[in-house]
Amino acid sequence: MAHNVKISNAVIKRLPRYRRYLKELQKKGVDKISSNELSRLIGYTASQIRQDLNNFGGFGQQGYGYNVADLYKEISTILGLDKQYKMVIVGAGNLGQAITNYTHYYKSGFIVESLFEVNPKLIGGKINGIEIRDCDELVEYTEKHNIDIGIICIPKDSAQEVADKLCFAGVRGIWNFAQVDLELPDHVALEEVHLSDSLYSLAYHMNRE
Amino acid sequence: MAHNVKISNAVIKRLPRYRRYLKELQKKGVDKISSNELSRLIGYTASQIRQDLNNFGGFGQQGYGYNVADLYKEISTILGLDKQYKMVIVGAGNLGQAITNYTHYYKSGFIVESLFEVNPKLIGGKINGIEIRDCDELVEYTEKHNIDIGIICIPKDSAQEVADKLCFAGVRGIWNFAQVDLELPDHVALEEVHLSDSLYSLAYHMNRE
DNA sequence: TAGATTGTTAATCGATTAACAATC
């Protein structure tokens, strides 16, 4: 059953993966699955799967297993994917463009409302029909349009400053691609994607295995 | 001192972060730092910092601390950043292009030798002077040029197939951006970047904090 | 030398796995 105990981040990080596998099962027309079968597919132990899910409630049925469609829906709700999120992307370079396209085509609940840039050559242009505005308008726009998420796709030197502006303008979450660890107020959620850290850990493993 | 005990992935994942902070310190002209001072900056406990570093050897000096430049260099070597890596990127869409530019400008040790595409409109074009070739040439090219790393920037449906080809052609590591968990032979290192998983965990935290 | 700080062992904490009673 649901409790008030804080759920560890390790658990949260596994939820999207459960969801992906459940989606695949659903596509294949599978409508029930046991923790053991799921374990074989996904690679976590059956015990861990049951523990993870029971952090949020008893979604299974003894003697039967889990209903694939129901569990998929439950996990989606836990993650907040039943809601919509308005987003702005700061930095309209390749990465900003890539994320714009990606969310535009694949993530219906996450809507890119506008991009922001300092480079005058890009300002006024459009990506997927979404306008690129001057960075000077960032705070005003974000406040006015009740933006939920700010996405930072700019070099690290100005990243903290932009993050501060986004927080001031009322975003509830920041998705950071700049190579710097941001400091945010407690009430703003932060997810950092450090691409070069990821590449470096790949390099490490290439020299051992 | 260095041992043969397997070093946990948690430790490896922290190394690039140490390195980033040491780089900043170096820029500021700081030449020595204690585990306590570093702890205050980076947010890990001093105890953890000393434990982490001692997995690889005694880089410090009692009563003094750690030499910033030396430690930076040691960590770089541990990660394998003293070596060069030849890479190919499969998928020349926005993300493939973003990574090409990114590594081209910022990661001197990681060289994008070629991109590969199935879209005939893109084949023959260039990004940063790097040619986009037909995916049909992937195996031959990769073998011939002794490519070390394959980067997968294509939709999930063909990702495993491309990964198999890259492994067959002899890469030692794969950096995967497709939304699927790849299965690779043991001797090929794998680093997965699941962008939507990251976005979903952000959504989760936005609805709790 | 005295003070500072590491390297390393021991203690604690948290996460994973195992076991099994509850129950569909």
Next chain:
DNA sequence: TAGATTGTTAATCGATTAACAATC
């Protein structure tokens, strides 16, 4: 009902933190 499989408690394992002797 009997068999299967969950939900949940207990045991184990591993990672983090604390403590302190070694030593610069």
